[in-house]
Every structure is written in C-alpha cells, then in structure tokens.
Amino acid sequence: MAQFLFEADLHGLLKLDTPIPNAPPARWQRKAKESGPGPSPVGVSPMKPANRSHSSSKTPSKTPGKSGSKIQSTPTKAGGDRYIPSRSAMQMEMANFLLTKENDPAEESPTKKEQQKAWAVNLNGFDVEEAKILRLSGKLQNAPEGYQNNLKVLYSQRMTPGSSRKNSRYIPSMPDRILDAPEIRNDYYLNLIDWSSQNFLAVALDNSVYLWNHASGEIIQLLQMEHPDVYISSVSWIKEGNYLAVGTSNAEVQLWDIQHSGSRAVSTFSSLCSGARTGHIHHHDVRVAEHHVATLAGHTQEVCGLKWSLDGRYLASGGNDNLVNVWPCTQGGGGDFAPVQTFTQHQGAVKAVAWCPWQMNVLATGGGTSDRHIRIWNVCSGACLSTVDAHSQVCSILWSTNYKEFISGHGFAQNQLVLWKYPTMTKVAELQGHTARILNLTMSPDGTTVASAAADETLRLWRCFEMDPIKKKEKEKANSAKSSIIHQSIR
DSSP states (O other), X not given: OHHHHHHHHHHHHHOSSSOOTXXXXXXXXXXXXXXXXXXXXXXXXXXXXXTOOOOSOOOOSSOTTOOSSOOOOOOSSXXXXXXXXXXXXXXXXXXXXXXXXXXXXXXXXXXXXXXXXXXXXXXXXXXXXGOOSOOSSSOOOOOOTTOOOSSOOOOOSSOOTTTOOOOOOOOOSSOSEEEEOTTOOOOTTOBOEEEOTTSEEEEEETTEEEEEETTTOOEEEEEEOSSTTOOEEEEEEOTTSSEEEEEETTSOEEEEESSSTTOOBOOOOOOEEEEOTTSEEEEEOTTSSSOEEEEEEOOSSOEEEEEEOTTSSEEEEEETTSOEEEEEOOOSXXXXXXXXXXXXXXXXXXXXXXXXXXXXXXXXXXXXXXXXEEEEEETTTTEEEEEEEOSSOEEEEEEOSSSSEEEEEEOTTTOOEEEEETTTTEEEEEEOOOSSOEEEEEEOTTSSOEEEEETTSEEEEEOOSOOOHHHHHHHHHHHHHHHHHHHHHXX
C-alpha cells in the first residue's frame, strides 16, 4: 500500500499542469496585489487563471539591510524589467585583452614572448614593442637591418641614404709652416708674392726679392735695388715658371731668368701687361725693340689688380676707382681699345680679381674696406651671379683646382682666410693665425697649399685643399691617359 502511495505522489509531482503547493507567487500576482484591488490585466499570464489563490509567502518589498520609506518597485511596462547593454558602444576586444592580461602571470617565459612577437609581426608587419613613437627614457629604438616601413616615418635615429650627408674633408686649422718675412711693406696696393709652376716662391721684401725652393727649403736672394728709396711693388711668374717679372716703385719692369746661374737679367720675354698709378694698362712685346704695343685707358685712378683668364681671351683689371674692367685680348697694332664689360657695383678699391679654372667666363672680385663684398660675374652676359658680404677688407682671391671652392684673404678685424663653397657661397672654414691684415695669397703648383703674406711679417702655408688619396690616384690616371692620347696623336 505504501508503494502505491509513493507512486501516486511521484506521478503528481511529474505532472506539469497541476499547481505547485507552497511555491512563491508569480511576478504578475505580486504586481496585482501591490497595485490594489481591481481587475487583473488581460493577457498578463496566459497560462495561469486570474483567481488563483495566493500563498502566504511574499517577496520582500524592501532591500534587505536598508531602512526607509523608499520602495524599490519593478517597472510596470511589460518587457522593461531587464538592463540590456548596447554592445556597439563598448570596446569588447579591449576589455577582453585587459581582463586576460590581468589573469596572466607577471613574468612570461621567453618562449611565450617570442611567440607573441611572432604573432605581432605576422598580424601588423612589425613588432609592437619596437614601434613606439616616443620614449620617456632610454636609448632610441632603431629599426632592424633591412626593414622597410610603408607608413610615414615620424622619427628615425639612423640616417637614411637619401638624407645622410657625406662628412666634409679635414681642413687643418693651423698652418703647415710659418716663414719670416722681415721688412715686408704693409701696402694694400702691392702684389708681393707669387708661386711658380717649378715650385719656387718669390717674395718681395722692401727693396729685395727672394726665392724659396719649396722642395729643398733653399733660399736665394734674386735681386736688391740699388737705390734705398726704391721698393718692389709687384712680382709675377710666367706660366712656364722660368721667368719672373718684377715691378718697381720707379715705374720699371724687370724680367729675370732663374734657370741660368747667377740669375741674370734677360730681354727675351714674349709679352706682358702692367698697371700704372695713372690708371693706364700697358701691353708690351719684349721680343722686339719697340716693345710697347698698346695702352688701355679704363681707370681714372691707380690699377690695383690684373689677371689674365686661363684661355687668354680676357684681361681683368681692378682699380682704386672702384671699377672692374674686362678687356679683350690685343694682338698688336695701335688704336683705341674699349673694355667688353665694366662693373661698377663695388664701393671700394678692387684689388682681388681671380678667374674660375673650370668656367672660363666666370670672374670673382673683392672690394676694399669701403665695400667688403665678394662678387661673382659672368663676363659674357655681364650679370652678377652672386654676392656675399665678407664683413672685412678683401685683399686676395684664389680659386681651387681640386674642389669647387675658392679662398679669400682679409684684413681688419679678423685677418683671416675664408674658404667658400661655389656656387652656394657658403663658408667651408675659417683659417686664423695672422695678427695683422693679409696682403696677398698665392697657390702651390699642385693646388693643395695656399701661401699668405701678411703685415705681421710672416708667411704662412696652409694645406687647405689637400686631395683625398683615392681621388688623387684617379686624377693622376686620368692625366696620364690624356698624355698618352696626345703622344699617340702626334706620332
């Protein structure tokens, strides 16, 4: 009998359509009871009758542990009793990453770090840890060797080939040698030194001329004026380097041959031009008895500088009247000669004139204390290509044959030599050491050394155009190849 009662109870429990005794009331029943007596809403519970008896068990109307008159009620709108978050406004991936990162151990094994790095490289194309734009401390991160980033580079410590600059050559700031030049005349209008192609340096010291052999260091006194009041005003070698022209203060020009013993005076010179205090330029052909062939009248005051172009087509003259004249080559005969160009932009005496060795029509000129400017001219068009303020008296200019540069010598206040880059006209270096203004500059036959004569009675030799050994060998090979071609053509 007991077995049947157990089966009946079990059957009653498994039946779903019978009411559950001692069960808590449904939500709609509690809402109907709280709202007071009245008809129940239609369709609130389609499965339960409205007049179902209520159990004595009630859901607490107040939050446990809290007191007060405020009652926490459930919203009366059907379907509004749950909070459903908007997932579209949430960063679920970031939240998941942060949650999983918190659960990870503090120290990761090297294998796991390598695995994460490999994942980052495969997904992003670069390692996340090495892709930081800014760092608060530590050394800047470099990209791995051979890495190319398609994105815009914000910063890179390593220089790229396009932005890297080749280191400039080493230019010694101290002179290679210092020679004494006692009694050298402190006169801006004189030209007192010149270096021959046979490596002899001619120096005019008051009324005497000395030759210094750069190879052996031997010093030879070439001449001394008989009258003590007559001084040397200019010295200049011919291209071959075996004849020296010497100008004196008493309006004489002497020609000397240094190849013969005793350095005897000669009169077998081809042609030369000389500038006078009157502003005239005289052309001479000393191979004939009537050597004076032409006179150029283009200056109203003393002629300070004269220089032939390397191709022999033009003669540039600078004067104390602030003018620069460019004269055509005269081939004998009389008549009036006019300059092809006259430049009037200088505001001071023009002594420094120099022709560019690789552009035959480019001329550089420098003004005195009242001007202090270096100007580059195109003598064909007459245009001023560039101008730079040297901030001091320009005494001499020399073009380099090894580099696209030129050097200028200056007076007060720094008494320095300045190397300029051409055609940008930017300063390459400044060479200081003279304690008085520089009077003249001249260059060695190999184009590597510049000699400067200054009013401090010293000669200083600067190795400012030293060639790189590799480039020097290449240049020697090129010259030897040219000479061999010439010999073959002659044969």
